[in-house]
Amino acid sequence: xxxxxxxxxxxxxxxxxxxxxxxxxxxxxxxxxxxxxxxxxxxxxxxxxxxxxxxxxxxxxxxxxxxxxxxxxxxxxxxxxxxxxxxxxxxxxxxxxxxxxxxxxxxxxxxxxxxxxxxxxxxxxxxxxxxxxxxxxxxxxxxxxxxxxxxxxxxxxxxxxxxxxxxxxxxxxxxxxxxxxxxxxxxxxxxxxxxxxxxxxxxxxxxxxxxxxxxxxxxxxxxxxxxxxxxxxxxxxxxxxxxxxxxxxxxxxxxxxxxxxxxxxxxxxxxxxxxxxxxxxxxxxxxxxxxxxxxxxxxxxxxxxxxxxxxxxxxxxxxxxxxxxxxxxxxxxxxxxxxxxxxxxxxxxxxxxxxxxxxxxxxxxxxxxxxxxxxxxxxxxxxxxxxxxxxxxxxxxxxxxxxxxxxxxxxxxxxxxxxxxxxxxxxxxxxxxxxxxxxxxxxxxxxxxxxxxxxxxxxxxxxx
Numbered sequence: 001x002x003x004x005x006x007x008x009x010x011x012x013x014x015x016x017x018x019x020x021x022x023x024x025x026x027x028x029x030x031x032x033x034x035x036x037x038x039x040x041x042x043x044x045x046x047x048x049x050x051x052x053x054x055x056x057x058x059x060x061x062x063x064x065x066x067x068x069x070x071x072x073x074x075x076x077x078x079x080x081x082x083x084x085x086x087x088x089x090x091x092x093x094x095x096x097x098x099x100x101x102x103x104x105x106x107x108x109x110x111x112x113x114x115x116x117x118x119x120x121x122x123x124x125x126x127x128x129x130x131x132x133x134x135x136x137x138x139x140x141x142x143x144x145x146x147x148x149x150x151x152x153x154x155x156x157x158x159x160x161x162x163x164x165x166x167x168x169x170x171x172x173x174x175x176x177x178x179x180x181x182x183x184x185x186x187x188x189x190x191x192x193x194x195x196x197x198x199x200x201x202x203x204x205x206x207x208x209x210x211x212x213x214x215x216x217x218x219x220x221x222x223x224x225x226x227x228x229x230x231x232x233x234x235x236x237x238x239x240x241x242x243x244x245x246x247x248x249x250x251x252x253x254x255x256x257x258x259x260x261x262x263x264x265x266x267x268x269x270x271x272x273x274x275x276x277x278x279x280x281x282x283x284x285x286x287x288x289x290x291x292x293x294x295x296x297x298x299x300x301x302x303x304x305x306x307x308x309x310x311x312x313x314x315x316x317x318x319x320x321x322x323x324x325x326x327x328x329x330x331x332x333x334x335x336x337x338x339x340x341x342x343x344x345x346x347x348x349x350x351x352x353x354x355x356x357x358x359x360x361x362x363x364x365x366x367x368x369x370x371x372x373x374x375x376x377x378x379x380x381x382x383x384x385x386x387x388x389x390x391x392x393x394x395x396x397x398x399x400x401x402x403x404x405x406x407x408x409x410x411x412x413x414x415x416x417x418x419x420x421x422x423x424x425x426x427x428x429x430x431x432x433x434x435x436x437x438x439x440x441x442x443x444x445x446x447x448x449x450x451x452x453x454x455x456x457x458x459x460x461x462x463x464x
Contacts, residue, residue, distance in 0.1 A: 028386075029306070031366040032080060034378045037385030038365075039073040041445045043396045046070065049440045052433040054264035058283075058343060060256035061229055064353060068343040071138065071284075072295045072354035075145055076362070079299025082150050083307055095154045103147040105464045110139025113397045120402020124412060132206065135246045136238075136284035144289050145296040152181060153300065171318075175304055182297040186348055189291040193345070194225040196233040203244050203279050217275035227345060229253045230276035234345050238285040251281035252344065281344065288346035298326070298355045302362065312371055319363040327356030380449025387452045390462035395448045 046067035050057030056066040086095055112118075114137035116128035156177055172179065198221045205212045221231035229235075238247055254260060259277035260267040269277050302319060309315045330353025333339040339349040368374045375382065384391050394400040401417055408415045420443060426435030455461070 029084065029370070030375050030382060031362065031369045032077065032084075033385035034365050034369055034375075034382045035073075035362050035385070036077050036388050037378075037381035037383070037449075038361075039070060039077065040384050040388045040391050040396065041381060041449075042066070042073070043070045043392070044444050044448075045440055047396060048444060049437050051266060052436045054255065057255075057264075058252040059341075060252050060254075060264065061344065062227075062340040062342050064341040064343065064350065068341075068350075069354055069357060071141070071343070072292070072351070073358050073361075074138070074142060075292055075295035076299035076302075076355060076358035078142055078146050079149055079296035079301075080303040080306070080362070082146070082153050082296075082300050083303040086150065086153050087307055092154055096151065099147065099150040099154065102464055103143045106139050106143035106146065109393075109464070110137040110143065111135070113393065114138065114140075118397070118399065118402065121398035121400075121405050121417070122402075124402065124406055132245050134248060134282075135242050136248065136282045136289075138284060141284045141289050141292060145293055148181070148293060149178070149296045149300055152178060171301075171304060171308060174308075175301065178297050178300055182294040185290050185293040185297075186351075189287060189346075190348070192237065192287055193227075193233045196236060197224045198222070198226065198231045198233060198236050201236075201239065205278060206245060207249065212278060217278050219276050219279070227340065227342065227347070229256075229281070230274070230279070232345060234285055234287045235281055237287050238282045241286055242282065244280060247280040247282040247285070249280045251279075251283065253277070253281065283344045288344070291346040291348065291351060294348075294351045295355050295358075298322075298359070302359065316363060316367070319359055319366075323356045323359030323363060325356065326352040326359065330354070330356060380446065380453065383452035383456050384449055387455055387461050389464065390455070391448045391452060393462075395444060 046056050046058075050067055058067045059065045111133075115133045115135070117126060119125040156175070200218065200220050200222060202216055202218045204216050205214065207213060219230045223231050226232055254269065254277060255262075255264050255266055256277075257263045259269055259273050261270045262268075301322070305315055305318050309318060330341070330349045330351070333349035333352065334341045339347050341347065341350045341353060343350055365378075369378060404417055405412070405415045421435065421439045425439040425443070426432055429435045429438065
């Protein structure tokens with residue numbers, strides 16, 4: 001995966017009161033920095049070790065593995081950071097201009113990183129056929145959610161800040177329009193998902209390295225309201241609007257039992273696999289991005305709680321109840337077979353489960369860090385969170401590894417990274433799976449934690 005952020009996501013200086021007394025000066029919310037760092041580290045882990053440990057990689061279709069929490073965690077963090085960042089901005093026009101400019105930078109950076117320009121770290125090439133450029137991606141989805149929620153925050157925050165909070169539900173009343181947007185996004189998503197008729201369709205394989213290059217595959221659907229891989233409204237809308245050549249070419253469903261005998265590992269498609277196994281699918285597409293708005297809105301609500309509720313106990317009570325509510329709701333919807341968990345489709349149950357988990361994870365970090373003052377235990381993760389955009393680009397997107405791999409001896413596969421992985425980790429443990437896991441933890445995550453710590457000491461931060 002490579003589906004991330006801007007100032008409100010990665011490098012945002014989140015200013016908020018984190019004590020029971022009104023502070024004399026604003027300060028960063030350490031728990032939010034650490035949560036951001038954990039999410040970036042989690043992305044590196046699942047991206048680089050998921051091939052050997054499929055239980056942590058994206059679920060091929062229905063279900064929810066560790067990798068499937070990364071995207072909603074980022075959106076939750078974006079949402080939570082938005083009110084913290086905008087509460088000090090007094091002029092709407094200035095705030096609006098910054099939001100628009102930051103959105104454009106996020107989208108363009110995402111297009112550059114995930115559109116196909118860079119083929120790091122294994123393929124030492126750069127560039128993309130514009131007929132095949134991928135339009136969706138992590139940063140692009142975050143840009144979309146950030147834009148809508150931030151604009152809503154700009155035009156509604158003044159009224160909300162003047163309302164005295166009385167009772168348990170007053171904060172919901174103050175920000176009812178945020179929840180109205182969240183409800184509207186799910187209603188629109190559900191109307192399209194269950195109401196659109198999906199006809200038969202076909203596609204042509206344009207990958208010149210594929211044995212099926214130039215072959216046309218038909219897919220039979222003629223259904224409505226289905227959530228299976230080939231015949232859902234999410235894929236239909238993306239094929240119609242984006243174009244099938246501008247979608248993600250390596251969807252997780254290719255690891256499903258229907259497509260490969262190596263399932264849940266990656267592998268060649270089985271003989272006689274359904275035609276849709278050869279097709280692309282966009283996990284950060286148009287309709288699923290509408291549903292993902294709710295993840296950002298839930299995060300924004302947690303930011304409002306942090307701003308307006310001054311006591312630790314009041315905040316924790318509110319966060320825990322909300323986190324448990326969404327977590328249980330998501331599980332009930334999934335296990336009653338009402339709405340299955342599905343990251344590729346970004347179903348409502350998936351939004352609830354992952355948002356509830358994000359809420360409880362953040363609350364736990366808040367207790368340990370901002371109440372128990374155990375910041376030193378999480379320092380590498382805090383440093384990553386304070387410079388998360390840089391770590392995301394260089395580590396999670398493989399830019400740094402691609403640069404190092406560009407310096408090889410005799411053979412392009414004979415590089416420093418390959419040597420370290422093979423002889424220091426895999427060779428010592430005599431296990432490919434264990435060696436790769438330890439390599440990712442120590443030679444990637446811990447390494448970038450140290451690098452981010454040095455940059456923090458030098459007061460160097462990469463911001464959009």
